[in-house]
Amino acid sequence: MIKDGLEYRVSQEWVIKFKQSIAAMDNSFESKINDYERWQLNRSALQCHLDKLIQEIAEYEKLINCDISQPIKIKVNSLNELPFALIKARIAAKISLDELASRLGIDIERVDEYEKTNYQCASFAEILEVSTVLGVEFESGMVRVDFEEIENVKQTILNWDRKGVNVTATT
Incomplete structure (x- = not known):
């Protein structure tokens, strides 16, 4: 996910580099002939990265160009x-x-840390504060409890315990 203008510009530069690399690969008939499978794997990997960057750039452009006179919907699965x-x-x-830091009454370094860690360093109360300041509201209150997933996690933890793996639960 692109989070700021610098990441946006760097992503645009990487799109150019990936396109140039793909074009160079496409023009390398010797590589195609000598080891087509390796050539195809490398080209597919570059194309995959390129496609992902193009998607992220489009998403960022949609966000920075949205009309703030109308609410937007952001899907959260x-x-x-x-x-x-x-x-x-x-x-x-x-x-x-x-x-955002000013509106929250905290240091910018703290808000920067929130975003750099994708809010892993924020408490639930802090996340609620940020969502309030940003006007984020849920439209649907449906939560599904997956009992099969609960059992799978339980079994994984038991297996780790048997192997002596020290794991701290995170979400």
């Missing part, structure tokens, strides 16, 4: 995606990190 929704909301609202 799980709580794990909430941090990205907060970052997207800030970008779409055209609120800088400094402005």
Whole structure:
């Protein structure tokens, strides 16, 4: 996910580099003939990175160019995606990190840390504060509890315990 103007510009530069690399590969008939499978794998990898960057650039451009006179909808499929929704909301609202910090009454370094870590360093109360300041509201209150997933996690933890793996639960 592109989070700021610098990442946007760097991503645009990488798009050019990937396109140039793909074009050079396409023109390298010797590589295609000598080891087509390797050539195809490398080309596919470059194309995959290029496609992902183009998608991220399009998403960022959509956010920075959105009409702030109308609310936007940001799809969140799980709580794990909430941090990205907060970052997207800030970008779409055209609120800088400094402005968000000011509205929250905290240091900009703390807000910068939130976004650099995708809010992993933020408490639940801090996430709620940020969502309030950004006007983020849920439209649907449906939560699905997957009992099979609970059992799978339980079994994984038991297996780790048997192997002596020290794991701290994170979400």
